[in-house]
Each structure stands twice: as C-alpha cells, then as structure tokens.
Amino acid sequence: MIDAILNAAPAWALSHAAPLLVMVPLFLAPLLALVPTGRIAWLISIAATGISFLFALILLGLVQTSPIGVVSYEVGRWPVPLGIELRVDALNAMILLIVTTIGLLASVFSWPTVVAEIPKRKRALFYSAFLVCFAGLNGVAITGDAFNLFVFLEISSISTYVLVALGSGRDRRALPAAFNYLIMGTLGASFYIIGIGFLYAATGTLNMYQISTLLPELAGHRSVQAGFAFILVGLGLKAAMWPLHQWLPNAYSYSPTFVTMFLSATATKVALYALIRFLFTVFRPDYGFEISAFSAILMPLGIAAMVVCSFQAVFQTDVRRILAYSSVAQVGYMILGVSIGTTAGLSAGLFHLVNHAMMKGALFMAVAGVVLTYQGTTIRDFAGLGRSAPWTMTAFAIAALSLIGVPLTAGFQSKLQLGFALFDQGLWWAVGLVVFSSFLAVIYMGRVLEAVFFQPPVNPRKTRKEAPVLLLVPLWILALANLYFGIAADFPLGLARDAAAAAFGVEAFR
Amino acid sequence: MPSMLAGLNPGWVLIIAGVASLFITMRQARQVVTIAAPLLALLLLVFAPQNMDLVTTQVLGLKMVLYRVDALNFIFSLAFLIAAVLNGIYALHSDDRIQDGAALFYAGAAVAATLAGDLMTLFVFWELTAISSVFLILRAQTRAAYFAAMRYLGVQVLSGVLLLNGLAYVLKSRGDLSLEAFTDLSDPGVLFIFIAFGIKAAFPLLHNWLQDAYPKATVVGSVVLSVYTTKLAVYALARMFPGQEHLVWIGAIMTVFPVFFAVIENDLRRVLSYSINNQVGFMVCGVGIGTPLAINGVAAHAFADIFFKGLLMMSMGAVLYRTGTVKASQLGGLHRSMPWTTLFCIIGAMAISAFPLFSAFVTKSMIISEVATAGYAVIFLMLMFASAGVLEHSGIKIPYYAFFGHDSGLRVKEAPFNMLLAMGIAAFLCIFLGLPALFPGFGHEWLYGLLPYREEAMGYSHHHLFSFDHIITQFQLLIFAIFAFVLLKRFHVYPPEKRGVILDSDWSYRKVGYSLVTWAGTVWGKAGPAMTAAFFRITSRAYNWIEAAFSPRGELARGGVLNGAMTIWTAALLGIVLLLSFMAVG
C-alpha cells in the first residue's frame, strides 16, 4: 500500500512531506479559531489529520526506500548547524505513523463526544487546540533539532493543558488536574531545556545528530553528564515514568473523553520517543553513565511502574482511572524494554508502544462511547452493558484482552518479544514480574469485564443503546487491528525492529 | 475456475456457514444454508489444484499451510463433505440453530484439519472439532448427556494439549512442523503426538470417550459425530505414521475387543459406537502395514465406513426419533411400521458386514490382503475374528433386535421423508461403491480411482477383488457365521438382551476416579476449614496491607511519605541520576 501511495504522490509531496506533515495542521489550527461553527472545525480537523496521515505514510515509504534510511529536510535551506533540520528515520517514521493514525481516528469519532461535553461556542476553539496539540506532537517526532524539539514539546503541552481543562464542563476536577499537569509538565520541560543548555555548552550545537558525533570525545565531561540527568528526568516526567507519573491519572480521568483517548495513545508515546532518541542516538548506550542509569534507574523504575501501578489499578473504581494507571504500568513495560539496552529490548519496547497505542486507543474510545450514551465511568455504571451495547463492549473486551496479553492479540505479541529480549540477557526474574503484572492486569480488566458481561445492569431501564456509528467504526478498526496484528504481527514488528536499528548507532541514523 | 476461489478452503466455507446459521432465525433459509454450503465446498474441493500450497500464512516466524490438497487428504475430505450434505438432509426435520451451526462448524473444522498443510494448522482445527462437536452432545439436553459431554470435552482437549506439547518438542528437534511422516516413536515429542492421535482414533483403553458420548448425543448429533472425529484421526495417522508397526497390533486389538462389548450391549447406538471402534481398528491396522495397497485400503475403508456407519446411525436415529428409545430390550418388530428404515438398515448392515457387491467388501479386503501378504498370521486371524464379529453386532444384532425379533408392539410412523432421503442416498452409495466395474470408472472403480495409489488399486481390482477365491471365501465366512447365529438362537444359547450399563474402561475414571475425588473432598472437608481459615487470615492481612498502599485511599495515591510532592520525587530522581552519572565515570 505504501508503494502505491509513493507512486501516486506528486513530486512536491515527496520532497516536502516532512514540513507539510507538521505545518498543514499548524496552519489550519488558527483557521479553526476563525470558523463560525464546531461542525466545520470538526471537518477541517479530519482533513488536517488525514493529510498528515498521508504524509506520514509517504515519509515511511521514503525512509524504507532511502538507501541511508534517513529523510532530511533543511527548513529555509539553512545548512545544518545554523538552521533547523527535520530528520526522519525508521524510528520517528513509526512514531509519526502512530500519532497521525490515532489523530485521524480520534478526530473522526470526536464529534458526538464534543457535542456532548464542550459548550457550543468553544467547539471550534477546542478543535483548534486539538490541531495545535496534534501538530506539536508531530513536530516533536519529526525535528532533528534539540531546541526545536523543546518548542514543539511546549506547543503540544500547552495546548494539552487547555484540552484537559475543557473537561471542566463535565467534571470540575478537570481544572485542578489541568493545573497540576501544567506545573508538572512545565517542570519537565524546564528540566529538558536545562539539559539541552548543558549539552549546548559542551558541544556548541543544537542539532541532535551533530551532538551525537561530538559526544564520544566529551563523554567524561561533567556538563554532558548533568545534561543527561536533566534530559532523562525531564523527558521521563513527560513520558509518565514512574514515579513521575502523578499528573497522569487525574489528567486522563477528568479531561474530555476524546482528549483522553487521543492523549493516552500519543502524548506519552511521543515523549518516550524523545527519551529513546536521546538515550540511544544522541547519547550512546555504551557510555558508562548511561549503562548505570539503565541498570540502576530505568529498569527498577520500569518494573516498579509495572507492578505498583497495576496494583493501584486493581483498587480503582473508575474505569478511566483503571485505564490511566494501567497506562503508567504499560509505560513501565516500554521503559523496561528500553532499559535492557539491546536492539531486541528496544524493539520490544517500541513494539509494545505501537500495540499500546492501539489497545488504549480502543479502550478509551469505548469508554467515550459509554460516557456518551450512559453518562458514567465507574465500574457500577458499566454493569450489564454487555447486553445493552454489545458492539461497543465487544470491541472493549477485545482491546482489554489485548491489554492483558491473551494469545492471538497484539498485546501478547509484544509481551512475548519483551520476554524474549529479557531472557536473552538472563533476566528471568524480570520475565516473572512481567507475568505477574499481566496477572494483575487480568484482575483489573477482569473486574470491568465481569461487570460488563456478567452483572445485571444497575439501572434496569437501561435499554439497548449503542454508541453512534461514527464512534463504532474507528473503535472497531482499532479493535480488529488488535486481533489482526495479534496473528500477523509482521508489519508492526518490522516497524519496531527497523526503528530500533535506526535508534542504535550513528551509521544507521545518518 | 477463478484463482480467487481456488484459495477458498472448503472447510472454511462450512465453518462460516456454521457460524452464520447460528444467527439465521428463518428456518427455510437455514435449511438452504445447511445443504448449499457443503455442496459449494464440494465443488471447491473437486476443482482445487492438487499438490500445491494454496493458502499460507506466517505466524511468529512459523509458516502455516492452511490449505493444501493432495491425493490422500482429497479422498478423506471428499467423504467428509458428501457426509456433510447427507447430514444436512438428515437434519432438515429439526429446527435447531445450535445443532445446525455446530454440525456445520464441526464438519468444516474436520475438513480444514484434513486439508491442513502443516501440523500447527492441523492442531488448530483439531481443537475446533473438539469444541464444536461437544454441542451436538449437549443439545440432547439430558443429565447423562451433560456429564458425558463434559467428559468428552475433557478427553478431546487432553488430546489437543498432548498434540500441542508434542508439536513443541518436534519443532525443537526437527525444526519444522511439516507433514513429513514420523519414523521414530522413541522421540518424546513424536510419542506425544502419537498418543494425541490415538485418543481421537480411540485406541484400546483410550477409546471409551466414544462409547460414552456418542450414544448420548441428539438424533442428528450422533450421526454427525460418527463421521468425523475418528476418521480425522485415521487420516492423521495415515499421514504421519504410515508403516508404524505398533499400529498393526493396536489396530488388531481395536478390531477384536469391541466385539465382546457389542454382544452384550443393550443400547443400539452404543453398539454402533463399538462398531466404529472396530472398523477404525481395521484402518489403524492398515496404516500400520503402510504399504501402498494398505494405505489405499485405509482410505477406501474410511470412505466406505463413513457411509455405511452413517447409514446405520441414521436408521437408529430414526428409530429413536419415532419410538424414543434404542434399547434392544424394548424394541423389536419395527419392520411392520418402518419398512423403509428397515430396508436401508439392512443394506447398511450388509455393507458393513462386507457382503460381496457391498462397499466394505471392496475396501476392507485390501487391508486384510496386505496383512496376509506381510505374513502376520495372528493379526490375520484376529481380523477374521473381527469380521465375524462385525457381522454379529452390526450385521445381525442391529437390524434383528430393532426391526425383527420379538415384537415390542410399538406401532409408530415411518421416519420423516428427509431422513429416508438421506438414508436412501447413503444406501445407494453403500451399494454403488461395492459394484463391479461394469464399465470403467463405474462402481468400485470410481472409488479406486480416487485413492492415493491408483495403479496399485487398479491392479488389485483386476487380479483379486472379484476373483472366485475371494468371493467364495467371503461367503464361507459370512454364511457360516450367520448359520452360527441361527443355530445359537435355535438352541437358546444366544444371550438375551437385558437392561443395564456395561462397564468399560471409563469405569476407571467415572467410578474409581470419582470415588477418589469424593474421598479427597471428605478429607478436605475436615482438614480444609482449618487451612482455609489460616489462609484467609494471611491473605486478608496481605490484602489490607496492599489496599492500604495502593487503593485510592492509600498511601501511594496521596503521594506516599512526602505528601503530594511529585516535585520532590523529581528532584530526588534527578539527584540520583546525577550522582550515578558522576560516579560511573568517576
């Protein structure tokens, strides 16, 4: 399919795919602030995300067919140390594909939930903020410039705070959640920019590739190490690395349902991408300080996230909070994969990243459907929905099984890969903990599924009422993707393997 | 035929139709589906190109060949599909979505397993046959059927688990899961697979799930069940273990021991279940010989068996449907009111007894002839004994006690037309397959032309099949055996049919095992509460501790020791990372 798109695309689209991917939504976002009605804004945002999605496919194709595996674009044709370079390799091509796919599906299904949750006069602005956030996330993933990355990170974060705060129409707790998120997010971004400052002081450049070529000689430099520490913590915070995750459960629980779905599947993923980019490409996993960070910081934190947050999810009564804590736990899996420090481990982590985007996207979308039709997110509200909304709930169940890691689902495949990568390094105890954490996932998802399919509805007057078709179609696309990639995992696994290879080693990057 | 259709697996057609018919509430539409889907599948199979991998897929680096037709699996799946059509016709009188759906799904899974091109695919559909077929037993909706279905499912799943276990071993030692035959039984993986196949083929002592479950299925269910599971196992054995010498003995024992059970069994469907065991024994024995002609015999006998055994099951089903029982002690004289059923039953009985001009005569003889050629004298005598035994329980006992003998006084209607039609077609096949080739490709030559080793089959057909020796010896065996029956009846030595259940190897788990479990339960009932109390004390303490830590009211949700201070965490983490970085470089 990618070949077909490459052949069909005009020459300008091929050569300018990288800037257009980001700039089209960023240009359309302010336009949305001017359009009169939310419905037009909705259609424009579908168009914008769709265009970005096409460009993401084109970029993926270009990267795959490129002899060096890199697509580079100099903005304003300023040469590299002066100007900003947009730099796409297999790693960010994959992230871009995830963000744009989820963005497209999210904007397609968003309209009914926006109508239900956002006041009429704010809808166009809401979509404007969404497009800014979308463009910012893509910008983070696409840029090759460390400072530009910060700018895009802030663009996406600030619009995210707005999006979260707009949940106040349904639940006033969205405001403190957004404020908390704002403080934490700013803290993380500040740490990141401080780290970049240290690196700039040591190397004199902001281009990530140039930094990476200059670093080997400077590995013992104190400011490089300080920069590493700040960047790790700053991006770790953005990626909701345990124990820096505490902004996430509230932000995900009280924001508008559509925002939750979009953020859960993209925001932490993009931050994690940036972290991986720094850990593996800018810094090298064979630097002494990074090895010790892997084994003493990332691996314990990843495992702690897996276990602790799964336990916390077990005791939640609100389905969105269960899923939010589960997200932190899943980030733990990815961090664990990253912390192994091998290509196998990194590709397992990235593979789980792809799959987690699919399953959490589907789960939160189903929850959005329930909120829309039945108003309520506690487990009690979900009781008996298996009968009243079988289509929504079947998709929910498929994604939940994938989250648990039942064989023949995508979640199983990535946990399997993670297990293989851990075994290769003799970390059998970590495999045991992964299994234990999956067992906890059985409990917390099992509680929901039990309520959905085996308990009678609390309110017996709950009649058969599905979520709207507009929501069901993207929901089922994601649910079926969970099943399809659970059986034929070649495509996402290949993406993750290429991405891991690209993240490793300067040769693959250049 | 268009290439797109060529990749359409006939088994999947049936599976899809089966799932669909679960949802079709309109009876007429479902009837159309149950007949049309097997017919469509038949067409697809007949026109499918042979000896090439038609559909393949890659799962976890394992190549799975989902659809591959060759000479051996063609004849098995052909028989399965024709049987599916007949079963569809036979079931027309009943309006039961679950039964129709399960029957189609089950048939489809069996066909798909037969057409699998590797062991993994075979395993997947192997399990699906087990799971779908259990509904055919459950639908009888009796207490006995419920328990039997659960036991049946347990045994079938055990077979699947063993198979999967074996596959894992084989994958490790051999590196692939192709359908290349195994030779070495001492490899644990191969042994696992052998036992897994053995359970489904109902090897001696592993057989009893069959007699336990089949007679308790619905009228239609036992007809459908009698076709697939065991023949699929025979196919799997012929594919993976041809020439495995243990099979000769296992098969011979399989032919002999059910004879004794069948004589004293009162439930006529259970008699037929023993008869399945006995006929599958012939096939297993042929697989053990493994020569081309023997494999021909296995394939041909399986083909013929599907129809004559199906026919007998159908006739007993019709009796059950009309009278409500198939107990020999309560039946008799039904030929007065069910002459058509009687006629078809007699045809089936003659076919299974291998009367010349009937189907078993042209199929079973290939196996027996190869046994004799290979010099197995004892095996030969056992098979001859079994042939006489078949005549006893299936050839005489079934029609005699159901339709003749002592008149039970039951005056019922003749079977419904659809049942008669299905029986008629099956009866036609029983006769047609046994006819001499009046012109090329007619009668038995049609069947022989489908066999995996055609030339050997044709050679046998020309030189031996309808030779004077062969026919006369067969008549000697049969007529003397019938004479023995008449003689024993005349002098009242023939044991009368009595009500009751006959113990078999399932006694070991249904009685001994059950008693053990009950005993253990009693012990547990005394020792348990003390342990449970202790256990609950420990777990509740652990739960309280975990809850205090993790729940929304717990420590962690409040931010742990440093209340609400994620920023402190951030600073602390930064400090640790910095410290580590500095220390690591030194």
Add this chain to the structure above:
Amino acid sequence: MNTDHHVILRVIAKMLIPVITMFAFYVQFHGDFGPGGGFQAGVIIAVAVILYALVFGVPAAMRAVPPVFTRSLAAVGVMIYAGVGFWAMLQGGHYLEYQALFHEPPGEHHGQHIGILGIELGVLCGVSGAMLTIFYAFAGRVAEIRDEDW
C-alpha cells in the same frame, strides 16, 4: 463611574497611546536590520490597548478592540507566518526559504527582505492578539467568590 480622580491619567493616556502605537511600528520595521522586531512590537501595541483598558475600563477597551478581533488577530498572525513558509514552497523553494520567494539569483536580497518583514508582521499580529486575549481573559473574569468571602 466616578472619573474625577483620573482626569490627568486620561488626558496623558490619550496623548500617549498614539505615540506608543507609532513606536511599535518603528520597532517592527527596525527589526529588519537591527535590534527589535515583531515580538516586541506586538507587545508594545498590546500595551497601548492595555493602557487604554486600565484607564478607561475594560468594557470600553473591549468596545474599541473587541475580543473577537484580538482572537482573530492572533490566529491570523500565525497564519501569516506559516503562509510565508507556504509561499516559499509554492515558489519551489524549501519551507521558509526567503531566497525562493521571487526566484532571485544568489546575491540579491529582495526576497530576504520581504520574507523577514512578512514573518515579523505575522509575529506582531500573533503576539499582540495573544497578549490582548490573555489580558481580556483575566481582566474580564468575574469573581466566582464574592469579595466579602475572601
């Protein structure tokens, strides 16, 4: 409203506001070849309006410069900025490549000149619009809690 105490303020403000605005445009166009530019100019223009609001009250300022206008101004600013980039692209150059704006050979700087001015104009609009929107958002907010409850 009792305005007696603010006569001087009002008079001075009325005199200053045009000057401030003028200065903003000076900073804007000076930004082309010296310190200054769109951001500073935008802030200064916003300051002019904010001064007006402080002296004459927010409602008056909102009548003069409606919130819808400031919001649109911010949006338009961003679009101007991005639009210059697209313009360069339409002319066959890279995104934001000023040299490509008028297909000039190397050495000529007309495109560079116009390009940077366009960008700065976008920044001016964006910054002043955003500043004013934020100001209105805070200043126009009605306290949810009554004063005596503080």
Add this chain to the structure above:
Amino acid sequence: MSDPTENGRDNSGRFVKRAAESVHNLNTPSEDGIHPLSKILFGWTHRKGIGNIIFYVLMVLALAVISVDFFHARHEYLNFANYAGFYGVWGFVCFAFAVIMGWPLGHLLRRDENYYGDAGGPPEGIDPDAPMADDLPAPHHTSEGDA
C-alpha cells in the same frame, strides 16, 4: 378416499392416477399401524415355520459354499488359509465364541442402569423439564416435517 374410478374414467389421466394412488396406498399405514410396504418386503418373515426354513436353507447354503473347497485349491500367502473349509470353520467358531462369551461377560460387566448415577434427576444448571434420553415419550410425533 373418494371413488377413484369415478374420476379415473378419463382415458388420458387414468393410468397416472392409478399409479399415484397405489403409491399413496403403499405409504399409508393401515388401521393396525402396519405399513403396507412391510407386508410386501417382509411379509414372508411372518409365515409359519419360517424359522425352520431359514435354518435348513442356511445349512444347505453353508454346505454348498464349503464343498467348493474340496474341488478347488486356493493359493494364499498364509498357508493355513488354504485348508479346505478354513474360512467357514473360523467364521463359525469366532461367531459362536463371541456370542457365548456374552454370558460370562454380561454377568461380569453388566450393572444397573443408574450405576453411574446420571440417569436420575437433572444437575444444577440444566433444565429440569427437559426429557431424559431414556424415556423420551416419542416427543416428535406431533411435530412438523412428516413426509
């Protein structure tokens, strides 16, 4: 049934009608529940002394098929199969053995019908009103689908 001859006079439809009627009659059980076809097919089994006739006919047949062996030598791979009368004797012995073994085996293995305890009441979760397999009171007599 109306008088067939009245309408059957029409010379073209007459034969067809007669045939249809006879087929119909063949498939309609008489008052005593006995199917007319059964009289044609199996009526001979009700004849007096049929047991003796069958017995003697079989005896003659048996003697006939075995006498062939004395005039005709076989050449089989297994030597013992070439003895005259081998198949007949083995068939007779096997059949008789299997049947006679039914006596001791029956005593040894036959148990009460409810030996396993599953012929009793229904277990929990199963419809208690569903009929037992053993005492299905011919449930479908009134159902549709009768040809």
